[in-house]
Amino acid sequence: MQMKLIILYNFFMKKLFLKLRYLLLAIVMVIACYIYVLFVGDEYTCIIDTGFAYSNSIEPVVSVDDEGLDILEVTYSRFEGSTAYVGVRSRNPGRAYISVKSGEESASISVLYVHKNGIVTYDDYFGDFNGSFIVRVGLAIYMAVILADLIIMYRRGLRKNLYLSRNILTCGLIIFMAGSFLMHLINLLSVQRMGLYEILGSFMYFMKAFALYSMPLSVMMAVLATVSNLRLLKYEGRTWRNMLAIFLSILLCIAAVTPLTVSYLLQQATWIDVNNWTGPGRFIGMFIENTAGLIVVYFECILTGTIILSVKAARHIPDFDKDYIIINGCQIRKDGTITSLLKSRADRAIEFAGMQKKATGKDIIFIPSGGKGKNEGTSEAEAISNYLKSRGIPESSIILEDQSTNTYENFRNSIKIIKEMTDKTAPKIAFATTNYHVFRAGLFAARLHIKAEGIGSKTKSYFWVNAFIREFIATVYYKLRTHILVLAVLMMINVTVTLMTYISNVVLS
DSSP, rough: OOOHHHHHHHHHHHHHHHHHHHHHHHHHHHHHHHHHHHTTTTTEEEEEEOOOOOOTOOOOEEEOGGGGTTEEEEEEEEEEETEEEEEEESSSEEEEEEEEETTTEEOEEEEEEEOOOSEEEESTTEEEETTTTHHOOOOOOOOHHHHHHHHHHHHHHHOSSOHHHHHHHHHHHHHHHHHHHHHHHHHHHHHOOOOHHHHTTHHHHHHHHHHHHHHHHHHHHHHHHHHHHHHHHHHHHOOOOOHHHHHHHHHHHHHHHHHHHHHHOOOOOOOOSOOOOSSHHHHHHHHHHHHHHHHHHHHHHHHHHHHHHHHHHHOOOOSOOOSSEEOOOOOOOOSSOOOHHHHHHHHHHHHHHHHHHHHOOOOOOEEEEEEOOTTOOHHHHHHOOOOOOOTOOEEEEBBOOOOOOOOOHHHHHHHHHHHHHHHOOSOEEEEEEEEGGGHHHHHHHHHTTEEEEEEEEEETTTHHHHHHHHHHHHHHHHTTHHHHHHHHHHHHHHHHHHHHIIIIIIIII
């Protein structure tokens, strides 16, 4: 009994650690960085651009205002051209002003804050400080760990089951995190001084850059999607499902200009003043602008992940060890013959069976799946079966599933038949469908806990855009809670950065 309790305890502790690992890592990184900054943060080197060159005959003078003499002391100063490098050390908490004079000319006064823990910050209350570079390196390491963890999760997810909606979520998060990490590295190498709120908000730089540089691509994709959709409407009829790409085109165009539009509207608004540097309107506007851009960029990354996984699923060839192959049905002609779309699915299943036979010598059982629709003279399964027989597939290798009305039922009913016919605990299953439909069909199989690999048949290119949108909508729907949670975390960072900026620039400055 005691051993079982120990095993259960270890299991739950492991689960708890996995769920809280990012939070625990963040706590460790914060503590480590804080201890380091405590040791070195009582000193700081001010880099002051005075705006005038120094004359050899006149020695520049660095001075601290009267009230600041008890707050900090100047330890050294040197001058290069019009730039002054002034070293200071903290004494007591408070605010002090430093000025550099050369004859009758003087530089702009710089402000320094000494915190209760002795740390000196420059320009803002949460401004740059000695050791900020190490903090930025720590954040880069933290982001790199998360990115590496996401890549490992993505690879494991693909090995476990290609057709999981979480794979799209993970792929989208990898794109988002990789972009944020790259932008943070660029800032780390190019920006010399950053305040704490600027460090925490480093992912905002990626968001703004992504929104800006993706605008031409979004417009181009919108045009291509519209052209593709018009062809689809021409050849396949006008239905709201066939118009999804046009809706996406409109949304892409709106999304591409949303951050700039929000910024422009805030600049022109009369109900809020975003131009007052110390007014709350500026920071409310900052939050609104960042929120709009954040949502747009996040879902653009998820859409990109959807496209990547859909293409990967469409190009995937299942392992040659399958016992059964399900052929997903779709609408047939009134005379009971199959359409070119359904014919391509059946041909792809026959092709795969031939590839497997040649590679391993193993035969496969065909399961045509699909019931009888209102305007159909026979069931889709029977129509597929007739075509298979015409292609030389023996009747003994065909089992009909003729009750389903959609893809979900295709898998549910087919797996029920398979379980009744086999004594294997885990029969090897493949399914054949149109290439643009492979991933979404696999999602249905995964929801039924069916381990199946899909093979896609070629179809008209104008079907693809609509298919990607449907995959995207399905992914967002199935992982809606997770998307809300991720966005909530990003919103919390956004709120924190905005409040810290306001407090640092206005309240405590």
